[in-house]
């Protein structure tokens with residue numbers, strides 16, 4: 261689990277147990293690098309702050325060849341992972357966002373964060389050529405779980421999205437989120453492929469993208485990213501929260517966990533908005549997100565799926581493995 265380090269200043273503040281006081285004293289000067297990011301399926305820790313701060317976020321666009329369903333694909337990414345890191349900030353924070361473009365890349369990139377109120381969600385002021393860097397800042401005005409993605413027009417916005425440039429940013433409400441036993445970051449996306457000049461490496465197919473015919477629909481950037489040794493783990497009695505994003509780029513997701521019922525769903529990823537209870541399947545639109553919470557009662561394997569069910573053949577399946585005591589009152593097989 262990779263995440264940004266808490267600065268010495270931050271530790272000093274926490275050691276005083278009076279971070280707020282210090283933040284108030286240094287009002288306007290209080291920069292925090294506590295901004296937490298984490299790679300899927302991990303989630304950055306709670307912000308644990310009472311006051312908003314200025315947080316510095318550093319992202320780099322990175323084009324690379326990586327595995328996709330036993331083959332290789334020409335991915336474009338933020339920070340070299342697909343999906344990009346999950347970001348966690350707090351309502352009222354000012355985010356100073358640095359975007360650089362690796363000098364070995366071929367294309368210009370930018371970032372549109374759906375948590376931003378401003379032109380292009382930041383895309384208009386972050387378009388960077390290979391070897392360049394740009395910085396902008398925004399204030400978080402809405403709590404919720406939001407998509408971010410690249411929106412570079414060269415060669416086309418859809419191509420940047422389809423190649424892997426997306427992720428989630430969580431803006432915690434003023435009083436944070438309740439503690440649960442496990443939090444996971446799961447992100448659904450489609451890939452449209454054709455052989456490149458190098459036959460062993462696949463690349464984006466505009467034709468398939470236009471026809472909305474995905475070859476792969478996957479969780480966390482690859483089929484099997486949440487299967488086998490990569491399955492999510494929990495114990496009976498645990499309360500679990502999943503931050504789920506779907507970029508599409510075309511399809512909506514019918515997110516469901518086979519054998520579980522969501523106790524609570526934060527509809528469309530909104531916080532301080534509407535929640536629903538006792539939900540079997542929740543619809544997540546293209547470039548939308550949701551937060552689901554549930555308690556696991558019985559040991560076993562539970563499949564995360566897009567219940568547009570043929571998509572499991574295209575990779576849209578993950579596993580949550582639950583260990584612990586049986587509870588025959590809740591679930592048991594009966595003798596013949």
Ligand SMILES: [Cu+2]
Nearest residue numbers: 369410412420
């Ligand atoms: Cu891009």
